[in-house]
Amino acid sequence: MKAIEDALFALFSGDDGTLVDPNGTTALNSLVGEEIYREGSVPAEAAFPRIQYGPCPGVDIFTFVSRSYERVTFPVKAVDSGLSAEAAFAIRQRIDFLLTDRPLELEAGTCIYLRRIGTFEQPEYDGDQHYQHVGADYQALVA
Amino acid sequence: MFDVSLGPDNSAAILREMERNLERAETESASRCAETARRTVRRRSGRTAASIEAHPDGSVTAGEASVFLERGTVRMPAFPFLGPAFDREVEPTVERMREI
DSSP: HHHHHHHHHHHHTTTTSSOOOOOOOHHHHTTTTTTEEETTTOOOOOOEEEEEOHHHHHHEOSSSSSEEEEEEEEEEEEEEESSOOHHHHHHHHHOOOOOOOSSOOOOOOOOOOEEEEEEEEEEETTTTTEEEEEEEEEEEOOO | OOOOOOTTTTHHHHHHHHHHHHHHHHHHHHHHHHHHHHHHHHSSHHHHHHHHHTTSOOEEEOTHHHHHHHHOEEEEEEEOHHHHHHHHHHHHHHHHHHOO
């Protein structure tokens, strides 16, 4: 869903620490700067650590009359290079704060629910290069 | 006069029937989920699609490059197929469970 993808990019790129997390997470502009990409649009020269989000497919929920809402499930992950996943974990923690019970501002539709449904961690080895993928799946309901 | 109360004589039979129906519903959900996943998975050699299996306990497994396709790598974007296939089966599975 394009509206969700646009809202995610706006949220992540605009996170300058104005939203203060009681758990003390650091703003994304300090953690990743401008390295925020939609999955499939990551340029070869993109730096680490970075955020990759999407795709955002949905399932339509109809009532008798019309479509009530769309249930959209999407991953957001931090990708870092090296053996340590500490930076990636810090990014995921901040993303979790930004996306938990804080419905997105959408250009089309209204986000009535947004929560994390699960996490994933996946180290990647490419020859002598090591990468860390640390992310989570989120579910939004869009009316 | 009909007595349809749930008692010690018929409760075991009813529970067995419910269990059978539940297993049937689980198997059907898993099969449909696997079918959707096979149809939507990205194909090059077709090995990942061929590795997708539904099991009688209601689970769906996939081997080969499935985790790399589902989550992506540094060199390759994610092409989720198991997650979306599962999502599509949630409502139909709930309906099947309601009919038990």
